[in-house]
Amino acid sequence: MIISTCHERLSEEEFVKPIVAITKERKIVHYLELDKVKVDELIIICGTALADDEYLKHLGLFRFLKDFKHPVLGICSGMQIIAMVFGGKLARKTEIGMVKVKHSHRDRLLEGIGEAYCLHNNSILLPPGFIEIAKSEDCIQAIKHKEKPMYGIMFHPEVRNPELLDRFIKLGLNLKQ
Amino acid sequence: MRLGVLFSGGKDSCFALYKAKEQHEIACLLTMRSRNKESYMFHTPNIDLTALQAEAMGIPLLTVETEGEKETELGDLKTLIMKAKNECNxxxxxxxxxxxxxxxxxxxxxxxxxxxxxxxxLWKKDQLSLLNELRETGFKVIISGVFAYPLDKSFLGREIDDTCIAELAVLQKKFNISPSGEGGEIETLVLECPLFKRKLHITNSEKKWDGSSGIFNILEASLI
Known part of the structure; x- marks a missing residue:
């Protein structure tokens, strides 16, 4: 399932549809509808526009992540949401465009990724229970939960690293078997 | 939300405008007139025709001239966007x-x-799907510039119809060219679309070809 964090529907053309095109995932839910649906499968929480911070006012809708057992990938705002739900904090840090990605821990999801496209004004401080798996010069770029298949990435894989999304979907399929 | 659209008169900016207008109010169009034909940022052939296209849609047009130098053209673009923010809110x-x-x-x-x-x-949209969607939505688009092998003079001024899309698809497979011209292979001009109250009619034009690239230069056009 894909969760849109876009306050403006027009932004979904840019932040949700490219992920739908890569993953072929057809179930899309807007975060404001999360209290009306049963979430019991792999989820990707997509990013949103640079000017959009609205999702930060609705973090309560994501509290289910605390006890969630299925694979989760939070992209940009999705990563910020994961970090906040698990007790982390945000810091103001802007990255726009391509950045170099340095791996802190080896992880199959990020294998071979050396550059990525960023578009954010907030970065995260590592939440308890997570490890940093990649960073750029200025920000944490990827985190992973120590016990659950839960990832957060600050960059937008749909722009230059679609293989990451394929790997995440495969991870979900492997865990299902 | 009141929005301004970066508008070159080509298919991509016009289709982005069409999509945005379904959900938001379009307050103005913004056109950069670059003197540099090699600009990394801005479309150049027939850029003056954006005035007629804006008139056809009844949307105010703001323009700024730029020398098109790689770094200063961004400053000029910022000036134009700031003007739109201040004047068109x-x-x-x-x-x-x-x-x-x-x-x-x-x-x-x-x-x-x-x-x-x-x-x-239109971000990350499949390029052939985009061309087909334009056709299905009622856009009449011609090729106004050709800048990559094996595209030749015969493409200049051609309408992007089903036959042309099929040819571009073959060239994409064979030569890895971007069928929508995202790599700068082609530039386009919109003559008709659902937002135009009148059509752009070309009355005088010429093909300029330098052996490897060229433009379809429109000398006279009007709205009908």
Whole structure:
């Protein structure tokens, strides 16, 4: 399932549809509808526009992540949401465009990724229970939960690293078997 | 939200405008008139025709001239966007960017600096699907510039119809050219679309070909 964090529907053309095109995932839910649906499968929480911070006012809708057992990938705002739900904090840090990605821990999801496209004004401080798996010069770029298949990435894989999304979907399929 | 659209008169900016207008109010169109034909940022052939296209849609047009030098043209673009913010009270900018990280990132930076939203409704869209969607939506688009082998003079002025799309698809497979011209292979001009109250009619034109690239130069056009 894909969760849109876009306050403006027009932004979904840019932040949700490219992920739908890569993953072929057809179930899309807007975060404001999360209290009306049963979430019991792999989820990707997509990013949103640079000017959009609205999702930060609705973090309560994501509290289910605390006890969630299925694979989760939070992209940009999705990563910020994961970090906040698990007790982390945000810091103001802007990255726009391509950045170099340095791996802190080896992880199959990020294998071979050396550059990525960023578009954010907030970065995260590592939440308890997570490890940093990649960073750029200025920000944490990827985190992973120590016990659950839960990832957060600050960059937008749909722009230059679609293989990451394929790997995440495969991870979900492997865990299902 | 009141939005301004970065508008070149080509298919991508016009289709992005069409998509944005379904959900938001379009307060103005913004056109950069670059004197540099090699500009990394801006479309150049027949750029003056955006005035007629804006008239056909009844949307105000703001323009600025730029020498088109790589760094100063971004400053000129920022000046134009700032003008739109101040004069037309816009809250965001729409672009027709599809693939170019360089262009998209530069415009995102400018919007971020000016406290504006930035929308790219065609971002990462499959290029052949985009051409077909344009046809299905009622866009009449011609090729106004050709800048890559094996595209030749015969493509200049051609309408992007089903036959042309099929040919571009073959060239994409064989030569890896971008069928929508996102790599600068072609430039386009919209003659008709659902937003135009009148059609753009070309009354005089010429093909300029230098052996490897060329433009379909429109000398006279009117709205009918």
């Amino acid at each position: 816009i809250h965001g900018i729409v672009t027709g960017a599809i693939e170019s990280v360089y262009q998209a990132a530069r415009i995102q930076e400018i919007c971020n600096d000016l406290g504006l939203w930035c929308f790219n409704p």
